Amino acid sequence: MARADNTYSRVVAGMKVLLPLIALGLLSTLFLISRTVDPSKSVPVAQVDVEKRAQDMGASNPSFAGVTDTGDEIRFDADIARPGRDVDGPITADAVTAQIRLVAGTIVDITARTAEFNQRAMQAQLRGDVRITTSTGYVIDTQRLDTDLDALNATTPGTVTATGPLGDLTAGQMVLRNANGDGAAELLFTEGVKLIYQPPDVGD
Helix, strand or coil, X not given: CHHHHHHHHHHHHHHHHHHHHHHHHHHHHHHHHCCCCCCCCCCCCCCCCHHXXXXXXXXXXXXXXXXCCCCCEEEEECCEEECCCCCCCCEEEEEEEEEEECCCCCEEEEEEEEEEEECCCCEEEEXXXXXXXXXXXXXXXXXXXXXXXXXXXXXXXXXXXXXXXCEEEEXXXXXXXXXXXXXXXEEEEECXXXXXXCCCCCCC
């Protein structure tokens, strides 16, 4: 019995020495295989362009609607709109559609790739593959259209091509405006108008 107690005591005493040595060896191994840290280097962080992220913020499917003094209804829709850099800066929008419902009954539909809205001046500038379609039969293509948001006044500063009841035409400028302030609208083509007249087909 005494021999068993002596054996047990020796085992316990040996474990008291062996286990701390094993633990120390494990800790040493961890330090040896760990990556060296350079204290002079900063902690890595994600590279985020805060200004660009702010510019990318916007509203999905925004819309703007209003009525002119003469009663014409104007509505703009877009896929997305983004605020400008400044508080009073212009708002930009992508995939823009617009519709103008004139008091006389004519409907003007407009599409463009992008638009810039100046709320202070109440003006919009549509750019890129601008197409203007009227319920009177005109289809007009241009690259830019400047229009007021509170009045019937739309102008193309560049060349337009159009098809209509009279035929195909090109012009240096198109103007859609209130003719005499009485609500009557007029569509004008100016600056070097070239018309290819197509007489109506009256049949045999």
